[in-house]
Amino acid sequence: MESSRADRSTSNDMYMDEFKLQSVDLEVEENLSRHRTDGFSGSKALVVRRGAPFRISLQLGGRPFDPNTDILKIKIMLGRLYAIMPVKNSPKPSASRWTAHMDLASLNPLQPSVLICSPASAPVGRYRFVLCAFTKDGARICTVSQFTLLCNPWCQEDSVFIPFEDQREEYVLNDSGLLFMGTAMNIVPLPWSFDQFESGVLEACLNLLEVSPQHQQNRRMDHLNRNDPVYLGRVVSAMINCEDDRGVLKGNWSGDFKQGVHPSQWTGSGDILRQWAKSGFSPVKYGQCWVFAAVMCTVMRVLGVPCRVVTNYNSAHDTNNNLVIEEYYTKTGLKLNGSKDSIWNFHVWVECWMSRPDLGSAMDGWQVLDPTPQERSAGVFCCGPAPVKAVRDRRVDLIYDVPFVYAEVNADVHTIIVDQGQVLRVNKDTEKVGTLVCTKAVAFPRVQNITGDYKLVKSPMSTLSSRSSRSSDDSTLRRASTAAAAGVLLFLTLDKAAVSGQPIGFTVKIINKQKKTKRFRMHLNAQAKEYNHSPSDTFWESNGVVQMGPSEVKILQQKIMLVQYEDVVGDDLINLAVVLEDMSTHEQALASEEFNIASPQLIIKIADEKSVAAHREQTATITFTNPFSHPVSGVLIIAGAGLIQDRATFRMPPLKAGGKVEQTISFIPRMVGSKMLHAVLRLTDVRCTVRGFKMVSVQSR
Template identity: 65%
Template sequence: MEDLSIQNVNLEQSENLERHHTDGFSNSEALVVRRGEPFRISLRLEGRPFNPRTDTIRIKVMLGRLYVIMPMTFSRKPSSSHWKAYIDPEGLNPQAPSIYICSPASASVGCYRFQLYVFTKNNGRSCATGKFIMLCNPWCSDDVVYIPFEDQREEYIQSDSGLLFLGTPMNVVSRPWSFDQYEPGVLETCLNLLRVSPQHKRNRKKDYLRRNNPIYIGRVVSAMINSEDDRGVLKGNWSKDFKDGVNPSMWTGSGDILQQWAQSNYSAVKYGQCWVFAAVMCTVMRVLGIPCRVVTNFNSAHDTNDNLVIEEFYSETGQKLKQGHDSIWNFHVWVECWMARSDLGPEMNGWQVLDPTPQERSGGVFCCGPAPVKAIKNRRVDMVYDTRFVYAEVNADVHKFVMSKGRVLSVNKDTERVGSLICTKAVGFPRPQNITGDYKLIKSPTSTLSSRSSSSTDNSTLRSESSRGVFVSLSLDKSPVVGEPVRFMVQVINKRRVAKSMKVHFNAQAKEYNHSPSETFWELHGIIHLAPMEVKVLEQQILPAQYEDVVGDDLINLAVVLEDTSSQERVLASEEFNIASPELIIQMDEDNTVVANNKQSAVVSFTNPFSHPVSGVLTVAGAGLMQGKLHYRMPPLRPGGRVEQCIAFTPSKVGMRMLQASLSLYNTNTNVRGFKMISVQGE
């Protein structure tokens, strides 16, 4: 009888993808599996049937030049620390035997090759080859990235869309983002990111061995998202000159960025800012199987001299000055990844801060983390990696100086401003979740907050300062909205039993989220008289026509300085805020069930809130809903005018999907956005 030989190997794609929660990667050329969980392959044999008494099977699994050889056993007992291959003797098909390969829960992430040999008693040998991609496994309790709740695994690993939060604490802006991890080529690009890293180029064997550790992977990815030290993905740009690249505000998802990087032979994509860096890193980490979420820290300190104090300088008329090296970003965005910390002890397990935005070098390169969130809360600033730097971002004190001709006229201290709100997207819901209490000891943390709430009680702000003779506070009437006046109130209290005459200086400047303000665009000066112990309220407003040129992604620094005309004593109160842009409204027929591979439609509408006509280009996208992007030119629209655009699309994937729209206006500094979550049913 003819001896047996292997005709082919069936990787049992659909069964393994479902079992390993990797269904979204079905378009990959290689089988995608997770470590610590067996996957099945089937052999199709020619010649005589397989005889387990006389025939043996061995599998050689290779990652680069590293390899392990596994003899086939009949024991199903898994091993959490060693590679194992076995045949289930029950239901054995001698002509097409099934083989189970189980990796340890600490296997390295990467693209593996395997060689499968069948040896017969007649010294015959037959060989077949194949490949598979190994990812981390948050479903496996032996994996250091194990996260025990299914809704969190769905949110932090499987969800391919989400929200980023920008703006200010009083006016949180939700920006839709498509993580795109299941889009064609994204998986391979994320693996290639590890391959083109300096660590891999320096020592491939060492890199492959260390890829079993999410701490190592996190630091490599954090460095590779920016291009400061390597062939990283994104080039940062915080100027306003983006003519040789893309304005960071125009990106809507990670897929375009990662694909452009791969297609350009790993040349840096221009340009990114903090939320873009963080969102792309979130994509890479989720692809690699490490639970990840995007986090926004409002009023984020950049403490350059490591003294946990941020110094700000104002002129005697309230203009914020470009002095000092420290800064406070109105918001800063990083990621958290979930993992055990065997290097620090189990009390530091859980969420870890990783920040790919290039700010300071860590270990000689621009990366940051993983810093345990629990260490930050407990002030363990001695811990690796970069815990002290992140602690300062959420806890530094602010010292404000009023200056004149190089002389300090007054100084005020604020211990509450930095890290005043830290949030991430809520699990399963399109809204922010307040996680400030994870980072800081606060008196009464709340679990959730509403984006763009209209409640003046929730969103009004109060910035107050006091001198020996006068107390002043500045508060906004409500969250400012484009098209409406910005109304604010200044309360002045004379704490002395003598009358006072005070010079009052109001000043408003536009600023980018991470820069010092630019020139003053609105100011007002006057004199007030205070009777002994008098409380006086000054109500002011900035009209839309006065601020429309700076609305959009810019913010506003508003300050008031009071000067005692007799003593020249000065007191300052200030606030930084954003003016909420209009939103695009996306509507679908409520009775229309959205079914995969069936044509659907939606209507995007926009109402012009500006005092002048606007025009622009509408862009619509949705991973799993449409291929590529749709573009529509919007003709000039008069003030108060409304326009609608019908959108046709055919969903290709089931599950919860995000349809997002962005309107880029030609003659304003504004990108208008909107999104709608759509549940796509199977056919």
Template identity: 50%
Template sequence: MDEFKLRSIDLQQVQNQIRHKTDGLSSSTLVLRRGQAFTVTISYDGRPFDPLKENLIFRIVLGPLSVEVPVSRLGHSSLTQWSAVLERNIPDPTGPHALWVSLSSPASASVGVYTLQMRVETRLTVRSHLLGQFTLLCNPWCPADSVFLQSEDLRTEFVRSDIGLLFKGSLGNIVSRPWSFDQYEKGILDISMKLLQLSPQHQADLGKDLQNRSNPVYISRVISAMVNSNDDKGVLMGNWSNDYSGGVSPSQWSGSADILRKWAETQFSPVKYGQCWVFAAVMCTVMRALGIPTRVVTNFNSAHDTNRNIVIEEYYSEMGEKLPIGRDSIWNFHMWVESWMKRPDLGRGYDGWQVLDPTPQEKSAEMFRCGPAAVKAIYHQKVDAQYDVPFVYAAVNANVRTVIVRDGKVLTTSTDKNRVGAMICTKHPGSLRMQDITSEYKTEMDDSTVRALSTDARRGEGATGRVAPQGLSVSLQLLKAPVVGENISFNVTITNKVAVPKLLRKHVNAQNKEYNRNPTGTFWEAHGDVKIGPKETVTIQHEISFKDYMLTEAAEDSLVNLAVVIEDVKSQERVLASEEFNIRSPSLNIQVQNEYVVINTQQVATVTFTNPFSIAVSGELTVACSGLQEKVQTRLTIQPRETMRMPINFTPRMAGAKMLYASLVLMNPPTVLHGFKTINVQAS
């Protein structure tokens, strides 16, 4: 009888990917999760397979690393080492015979693109065969994997979902912004693997890097550095200058696929430009593609503490103008990601969510990256825990010392312990609501923590100097959330706390600002004298007209620093109140004609927008959605008070919860408008 002769091998891509929950991920290879068996079918000619006469040995290769796995007749798949077990052997008297072999990877196998080979050893011959490649990902469904997440709902949200909401703006006027993570888009998984391959760690020592890729702590640290382009061939170049020539304004991105593809198509040149939400959203895409549960988090009033003393100093002139003094700053909002993993390197109690920040702010071990900083370490003030816990701790807990100065002399100081980290939030799993997670980060800070965080922290700083006067109090209140095109109305309320009348001077000052730093020049101010009686409260209304604040650069949400200084003419004591707020862009409305949306069936959505401005506006409308359709772009002009109704045909390519989103970039006034609609696509 003829000798055993291999005919073909089927890696059963469709069936294996459904079982491994990698169906939908687009790759040039089979995509698998570690710690889980996959089946290959071997067709052969000749006599029936006899394990006593033939040895089948799989060789699994990752760069310079390889392991040989003989096929055994008996046994079970292993979670700690590679194994191959013969499942079925069906000789077919009329044609080729077939073997089914179950291959398993350990739950701690390295993430990467593997090559699968097989050697057939008979009494007379040894033949080797190249079977193809497979991409191995982390496995949050496997209890032995260090990224295991217990709840199916949470795995669906933080690994499989490709739609997101990012929360921006300011605490009093939070804006939810749609983002398409796009991990299922063509080629995105392969590009995500490229980030690992192009990292300085991989280039410096290939074998060591591939071994370290078994650990999500290591992987996440590499990705945190590779999403920004500061030290390496990373994806995004940051730009906070308001001059985005030569690239795309960060406000105009609405999904990760365009950014990652552009990076790959330009031989890995940095994509211009990103800001914090773009860095965080792209990192979320890559981490979910690699199988590591990840969510985007916003910290409102986020401190960037450059000198590590946990005090942010802000300086104002006596006229209420915020001054660009000092390197510390408070970002109106800052976004990072959290990824879910075990932390055996920190000891017990620090598993779970870990902060990772790819926005280039400070170096961590000589590279611009941050984390993974265990959220539980931040909460418990364990500031000696690696990585970068002190930096994140200060971002959510620093005190704010406000100083009024004249000619370099301090006139008055006050300290606010509650402003920084006022709210930390993320998208609620399974819905489009916001989830407040502040209590996961914040507890009261004790003195020993302050000293541990900074050896040069000056004891009692922020409590010294002349405190705010006791005789007066002042507050600012917006009468409604500001919207682009409308006037901004606000009240200044002054209370005289003592039983004598006072003559006061009032200085109100409004400045444009970027979300990540101190404001630029004053665009509106008001000054005047106020007489106030004993124990009296006076309210003064002000209005800033649209033409006063109209921007010169397109932005989604322009930010304003509004401050008032009230001066007691007799005592020369001063008290300050300030408010930072965003002017929200009008939103686009999206309606879907048929609420019952079926895969591969054409549907119609209508985007509507009423021009609130007294002038005609023109711009470009973009409508897109991961798994729904190709991007549609249309240039249009809308007359004053006219309502635009734009029908868009789309054909959903994937079942599940999807988001249809639209953006309208206007030239005059320069602003970016957004709208979104979630659609539950049914399988046919």
């Protein structure tokens, strides 16, 4: 009996002497919260930010860990790059090296914790790590795991550090926002889900880096260079379009979208990125500038680089680099396509926040990056990062693509009247290009005017800085297009913002500066146009003769009725021009204006919106009223990052003129915070997309 007890005692001592590393707990929930990556919790993977420690716990069997005799080493690997670090008993911070130390505050011999910290300049990407324990008996026990490392705007040593918490919330964590379209006089907000925390998006963004030509050609150098947000920005800018690589989006400005999706039908980045990844990295069809920019914003926010979407109204594409854009009209006010240069009514790009040690600290801050394929940069269709400060200061000697961006906001416009190849008159406008540069305001669904960051502001458009994106203040919308000829002044002014369903009213004002009677032949012409093209054929015109007494001022009120313009409501804009010809001298004066007709809006109401809570079913009602003179039908799409798992689609049957329809939808919010529920109604009877959005404050239960 005594012998049996001794045997058992010896056996237990031997068992306790064995050191067993059973598993490693990545403490995912705690680390995601600490690193502000808890939005990625759906992937159940460890996602952390560089320059900050994350904690892992060792699950041991057998005897406890003995820090005096047992040794832990960790090997961190990104492709073929690696770092080996011993686990120290006390912290020894390093700005340039990976470090690891025991978490003495919670030391449990059978479940010891280790804090691992990357340098603030570590490359981003998918890492593997091996943890090995070496015991006093010479045994070696290893376990393998992985994590994803992102940039860290909360870390002062990181090159993407941005100093204000509300900006970090907006430009890194906000998963929805507004893009701006239309014209500077009548801004149209476009709700967009950036979807950076939605299923599959993180993986698609990391795949984008690995599919890039830089990675395929030299993986080691690509991994090394991923420490630099300048490099990341150029890679992503090129990979969003597919012109040189296996990029995400195929651009299409032809008007024929039968082989894919019309760009205006996209509601967020998640569908695009997931479709691209699922297809084996075949380009998604189709994108235009705002789609390219919004998807790039998603990718940069996922990678941890602060990013915002920016709209430049009257954006110049100066092909010959002379900072002059020429526009041609006939003497009857018809706008011609007579120049390789062009002005887009709006163009959308992104800005990313980063330091620029390659250019000096004076160029730190917001950088322009443009993924829309327009011109090649170092042989590739990408643009930037061009420091906004360099654009403002006309530092066209600096990299990357500063001259191109400078021209987009600063070129002069020469309006030329021609007849049978002869130039009749040239007007010069130094303020039309870059009329307004804007982005979404921090924490609020409204416009923020940032024109002054790009150029010396001479225009009264600064009043837009505090204007809600959903309202129209007529005092800021009225703008006169003015022309002068010998003895006469000509003004063209919209009476108010054009709204679908209502007549378009405008005023022609003529001032006879001479003290003698004059007779003028007046031509009025309206053409539909896409935001980035020259106008199509005339859809409305008016002609007449105007008799003017000496020094007389004449004001002529004009209207374009609904039945005359409703076929061009929606995605099209209007080019309106008036030409005045002196019937005795044949001198010409021209005034023109390009404007959009605001589409009707969807109205979204949340039932009991003050008590919306995570993981609790909610109800929303979407209402549409038909402003057109004929029945319309269409497809309604409802989406919202953090609110709706998969976008909901409903078919709207024909709705009579003036009729109203309501659609109710249930949803269960998954994330706490300010979220956006938005809806798009794509009408099939007219070329019009109707949108609406509602901000939803989701509380914890």
